[in-house]
Amino acid sequence: MPKITYIEHGGKKHTVDAPLGTTVMENAIRNGVPGIVAECGGACACATCHVHVDEAWKEKVGPPSPMEEDMLDFAFDVKPTSRLSCQIKMTDELDGLVVHTPAQQG
Amino acid sequence: MSKAPTSEPINTDAVIIGAGPIGLFAVFELGLLDLKAHVIDILPKPGGQCAELYPEKPIYDIPGVPVISGEGLVEKLLQQIKPFSPQFHLGERVESLTRQKDGSFWLATDIGTVIEAKVVVVAAGGGSFESKKPPLADLADYEGKSVFYLVRRIEDFRGKRIVVAGGGDSALDWTLNLAPVAKSLTLLHRRDQFRAAPDSVSKMKALVAEKKIAFELGQLHSLEGEGGKLSRVVARREDKSTFPLEADVLLPFFGLTMRLGPVANWGLKLEDGLIAVDTEKFQSSEPGIFAIGDINTYPGKLKLILSGFHEAALMAQAAAKVVNPDKRIVFQYTTTSTSLHKKLGVS
Numbered sequence: 391m392p393k394i395t396y397i398e399h400g401g402k403k404h405t406v407d408a409p410l411g412t413t414v415m416e417n418a419i420r421n422g423v424p425g426i427v428a429e430c431g432g433a434c435a436c437a438t439c440h441v442h443v444d445e446a447w448k449e450k451v452g453p454p455s456p457m458e459e460d461m462l463d464f465a466f467d468v469k470p471t472s473r474l475s476c477q478i479k480m481t482d483e484l485d486g487l488v489v490h491t492p493a494q495q496g
Numbered sequence: 497m498s499k500a501p502t503s504e505p506i507n508t509d510a511v512i513i514g515a516g517p518i519g520l521f522a523v524f525e526l527g528l529l530d531l532k533a534h535v536i537d538i539l540p541k542p543g544g545q546c547a548e549l550y551p552e553k554p555i556y557d558i559p560g561v562p563v564i565s566g567e568g569l570v571e572k573l574l575q576q577i578k579p580f581s582p583q584f585h586l587g588e589r590v591e592s593l594t595r596q597k598d599g600s601f602w603l604a605t606d607i608g609t610v611i612e613a614k615v616v617v618v619a620a621g622g623g624s625f626e627s628k629k630p631p632l633a634d635l636a637d638y639e640g641k642s643v644f645y646l647v648r649r650i651e652d653f654r655g656k657r658i659v660v661a662g663g664g665d666s667a668l669d670w671t672l673n674l675a676p677v678a679k680s681l682t683l684l685h686r687r688d689q690f691r692a693a694p695d696s697v698s699k700m701k702a703l704v705a706e707k708k709i710a711f712e713l714g715q716l717h718s719l720e721g722e723g724g725k726l727s728r729v730v731a732r733r734e735d736k737s738t739f740p741l742e743a744d745v746l747l748p749f750f751g752l753t754m755r756l757g758p759v760a761n762w763g764l765k766l767e768d769g770l771i772a773v774d775t776e777k778f779q780s781s782e783p784g785i786f787a788i789g790d791i792n793t794y795p796g797k798l799k800l801i802l803s804g805f806h807e808a809a810l811m812a813q814a815a816a817k818v819v820n821p822d823k824r825i826v827f828q829y830t831t832t833s834t835s836l837h838k839k840l841g842v843s
């Protein structure tokens with residue numbers, strides 16, 4: 391099964407199993423990974439699931455959709471690698487994905 | 497903090513804290529039992545999570561309604577409770593709740609509305625919607641003095657050097673509204689695109705072209721000042737370089753998030769930040785204070801709208817007994833009861 395590693399702002403790592411088709415946000419919530427709030431439950435309406443995709447994975451994950459880019463206006467510390475984790479779906483290609491959670495979601 | 501009362505206290509049977517779907521339906525269930533209700537919500541519109549977080553998304557598990565949008569459900573609920581003419585106090589946050597000597601409750605909002613009620617229904621959901629706070633060092637020192645999340649009186653900002661941060665409707669609206677009174681105004685946003693009404697965007701751009709306001713590309717980095725008095729907002733560009741903006745006031749607009757808020761200070765028994773209730777009356781540890789919807793917890797609780805509706809019905813029975821202890825409650829169907837038809841205005 392594909393895996394995702396979440397790295398907290400303080401540096402703590404969490405590696406979890408991530409079934410194909412699930413989102414990076416869902417896997418964080420299901421495994422109690424801190425740093426992702428996901429208040430709107432994945433509706434792309436809250437920006438509290440913001441992550442910085444690790445530089446090494448930026449190309450494979452790709453850019454946000456226009457709607458997601460708009461929603462990122464409501465996140466803090468937005469970088470060129472910023473994504474909303476509820477909008478990243480797991481594929482075989484993303485096995486091993488590394489994302490960083492920001493200092494604060496809101 | 498709640499302010500000094502601005503008017504005479506309002507007297508009512510029930511006060512409902514939270515205008516989410518469950519608070520709205522509580523108006524209906526209380527109304528059938530002749531209890532009048534006032535409803536308070538910090539949001540400027542009714543509907544709670546359905547209205548704020550997913551107005552256009554479909555809900556599939558409302559019994560008898562195969563599919564309805566968040567907004568659609570709120571509209572239907574408002575229509576359903578109309579016969580009971582609930583009084584709404586929107587854009588107000590309930591700060592304090594205390595019991596008076598005669599057993600009734602005294603409740604005050606942040607802008608000074610005072611309500612006296614015989615029963616209180618806490619339908620506060622995931623907590624009150626509050627502005628997101630930027631992760632800046634020493635932010636708390638500046639809040640309420642130089643950093644504000646909402647504008648109550650435009651006059652308070654006259655002659656000030658203002659920085660507005662954000663790119664949504666609130667940021668744009670306040671940029672346009674404050675520009676005429678500000679000494680200087682800078683809009684700070686991370687990109688040159690705005691998720692706001694196109695009309696506001698073009699008006700803002702016109703002001704920038706006329707040099708009446710400034711627009712800077714960047715994000716909040718830090719605050720400079722002393723004793724809560726701001727002197728500069730430091731912003732960061734995408735290449736991580738920083739630049740200062742002279743400022744007396746910072747207004748950050750990054751949307752809302754839910755926080756438990758004042759509910760935690762009312763002496764109610766909480767479990768994991770939720771109000772513990774029984775499943776007969778949905779009453780909290782304080783008799784006469786009920787809690788329904790997402791804010792409560794009990795063995796087997798499911799945070800679903802349909803569960804909240806059920807809780808509202810049972811709560812209303814218990815609340816009616818508190819308000820009118822001597823009145824016998826007759827169980828009736830809305831389909832057939834002529835007295836209920838009268839209340840619903842369908843007779």
Ligand SMILES: Cc1cc2nc3c(=O)[nH]c(=O)nc-3n(C[C@H](O)[C@H](O)[C@H](O)COP(=O)(O)OP(=O)(O)OC[C@H]3O[C@@H](n4cnc5c(N)ncnc54)[C@H](O)[C@@H]3O)c2cc1C
Nearest residue numbers: 514516517518538544545590620621622624625789790801
């Ligand atoms: C994306 C998403 C999809 C969902 N889909 C479904 C679904 O399909 N089916 C389903 O059954 N449920 C669904 N839910 C859950 C459902 O929305 C909640 O169960 C429901 O909104 C709870 O209603 P409520 O009235 O208890 O609270 P809320 O909707 O949270 O409303 C509470 C209100 O109280 C206000 N408030 C709190 N404290 C104060 C205070 N001190 N002063 C003033 N106002 C205050 C808040 O501002 C808020 O408006 C979904 C939720 C989300 C986020």
Ligand code: FES
Nearest residue numbers: 432434436437476
């Ligand atoms: S969970 Fe709300 S935007 Fe992703």
